[in-house]
Amino acid sequence: MNVGTIGILGGGQLGRMLTLEAKRMGFRAITLEPLPNSPCGQVADEQIVAAYDDLRAIGELGARSDVVTYEFENIPLQAVLALERDRRIVRPSGHVLRTTQDRLLEKAFLRAHRIPTPDSAPVAAAGEIEAAETKIGLPAILKTTTGGYDGKGQWLARSTEQLRVAVAEARGGPLIYERFIPFDRELAIIAARNVAGEIVTFPVTENVHDHGVLSMTIVPARIPPERAERVREIATQIAKALEIVGAFAVEFFDCGGEVMVNEIAPRVHNSGHYSIDATQLSQYEAHIRAICDLPLVAPHLLAPAAVMVNVLGSGSGDHLDGIAEVLREPDLKLHLYGKAHAALRRKMGHFTILAQSVDSAIEIAQRARARLRWIDRREGIAV
Ligand SMILES: Nc1ncnc2c1ncn2[C@@H]1O[C@H](COP(=O)(O)OP(=O)(O)O)[C@@H](O)[C@H]1O
Ligand SMILES: [Mg+2]
Incomplete structure (x- = not known):
């Protein structure tokens, strides 16, 4: 083509x-x-x-x-x-979109392929919540079956009363009742499959969330090689089973040494932003190659470690202060998205740091993050 x-x-x-x-x-x-x-x-x-x-x-x-x-x-x-x-x-096809945009179909797909994922049950009508609670127990996470992102459309419930409140807030929309997983860490991987069926996987990342929104991605994840291999295997299995054409992400919970799939995103993903600066092939180039019937090559890191930090709005102004100081970091790349309003936890940009070790990447990242703040330019002060 x-x-x-x-x-x-x-x-x-x-x-x-x-x-x-x-x-x-x-x-x-x-x-x-x-x-x-x-x-x-x-x-x-x-x-x-x-x-x-x-x-x-x-x-x-x-x-x-x-x-x-x-x-x-x-x-x-x-x-x-x-x-x-x-x-x-x-690309990816309507079939892939159908399976991955509905959490119930996604879970059914994972179970059909014997891929570990948290226990869940559909809650289509208010009467089904008791049955789900009996089957799966508390604490639980209720999620809208479609339309959720960045933790939106989700309720954590630790009691029957909190379940009742969640169902009321969902206003009768279809829900999925998921077991709450007390994970040690969250992992993610980007993979890509092209028209010819070639599949490549990116390094496994560790993802840190804040109120359901990704705040930091650490690469490579600090896990034993067998566990990283398991994550790659599952991503490859998903790529083949869905016959996906394009880049996609799989999010995992790492709990007691076992990994289970949280969700599949049939698209480029926030946890792959690091790849623009930290791998020789970015997830974006991989996606374009895949959908345009071009070859894929195995991605590899250009430095021993990388950290990506999301620059999130704080609701306290639309002007980002501290950019000049942050740009003094020699191995930091700042990306801003051209959004006018920095609403609370809105994704406004990100930066990526390359370093000799994960610890030093995290240290530089935290230093840089502390320098950035949203201010109201008219006032010139943080509010
Ligand atoms: N079953 C669960 N157990 C524990 N934490 C969860 C569970 N489901 C979601 N979370 C937390 O909420 C975050 C967002 O949920 P996710 O299902 O990935 O939705 P979104 O589509 O908003 O990314 C996850 O990254 C994780 O931190
Ligand atoms: Mg998610």
Whole structure:
């Protein structure tokens, strides 16, 4: 296939970083996203400003692209199915999106392939919560079956009363009841599979979350080699079973030396940002190669260790103070996404540090993070 133009559903930072790589490689990029001047739209050749369920606009994106991809999994499945009906090439396919965007289907897929994952039960009607509680126990996490991201649409319940509150807050929407896993750490991996079926895996990472939002990724994860190998094996098994074409992420809980899959993201992922600066092949380039029928090569780290820190909004102003000091770190790369408003815990940017050891990367990361703060420029002070 001779790809000239890549269509991207979604205009956030993942689309932006994907586009920057696509442009470097000589492709054109068009994004479709409802909000004008999106992080991706700012760097793409064009942005179609339209809702994700506007099938006329989706059709236009398909007609103007050689291959269409998506940068987040909460786009309506119907949009991808409509493109496929028009015989447009969408990668990953609608089949992959269907399985991974619904937590119940995802869990069923994992169980069918005997991949360990926390016990769970569907809660479609209020009456089913007691049965789920009896079967799985407390504490538990209730999650909306679709549409969640960055910890949104989730409730941690330690008591029957908290379960009741969660169900009430979910307003009758379908839920999944998951066993709460007292994990030692969270792990993730990026992998990619191309049209020819070649599969490559990135180094296993350790992910630290804050209120459900990724705050730091540590590479390589501080786990024994057999456990890292197990994570790679599971990612490879998922790539084959789903016949996914593109880069994707798998999140894991590491609990008592056993790994279990938390979720699969059928797209480039926040925990792979480090790869822009820390591996010779980034997850974004891997995705573009994969969907454009190009070869993949095994990614490897360019330094012994790397740490990626998300620069999250604090709700206290839209001006990032401390950039000049942070840029004095010789092995730090700062990425900002061009978002105007730094709402609380909104992903505004990230930085990556390369170092000789994980400990020193973390130390530099913490020092850099402490220097950055959001201020209201009009006041010139942190509020
Ligand atoms: N079953 C669970 N046990 C313990 N912690 C969980 C569980 N499910 C989710 N979490 C915590 O919440 C975070 C976000 O949940 P996740 O299912 O990954 O949703 P999202 O789509 O928002 O990333 C996880 O990274 C983890 O820290
Ligand atoms: Mg997650």
